[in-house]
Amino acid sequence: MYQKSNPLYVKHNELPLQHLMRASLQFKLDINQISETKYARVTKTIDKIAKSSIADTKIDALTSEEIQEYLNSLKNLSNSYIFIKYIVNLVLALNML
Numbered sequence: 001m002y003q004k005s006n007p008l009y010v011k012h013n014e015l016p017l018q019h020l021m022r023a024s025l026q027f028k029l030d031i032n033q034i035s036e037t038k039y040a041r042v043t044k045t046i047d048k049i050a051k052s053s054i055a056d057t058k059i060d061a062l063t064s065e066e067i068q069e070y071l072n073s074l075k076n077l078s079n080s081y082i083f084i085k086y087i088v089n090l091v092l093a094l095n096m097l
Contacts, residue, residue, distance in 0.1 A: 021093040
């Protein structure tokens with residue numbers, strides 16, 4: 001969304017994925033876009049993502065292959081659960097860029 005020379009791009013893209021997800025979630029809570037209950041639910045999902053190898057990857061370096069590999073590692077979960085809990089939260093965080 002931003003040009004690489006834009007300071008906002010640099011500010012957001014130097015963040016690891018889990019930090020961006022947490023910042024995005026906190027922002028939504030602060031502006032009353034989500035409830036505290038939803039905040040708690042999504043925080044649990046982010047905590048699970050934080051245990052993965054992609055959690056500390058900087059946004060600028062994160063590849064679609066890494067995301068796909070992580071999603072493929074969630075073999076014990078149903079596709080609908082993965083979509084709701086993981087994919088939606090990843091997309092929402094990345095749309096902050």
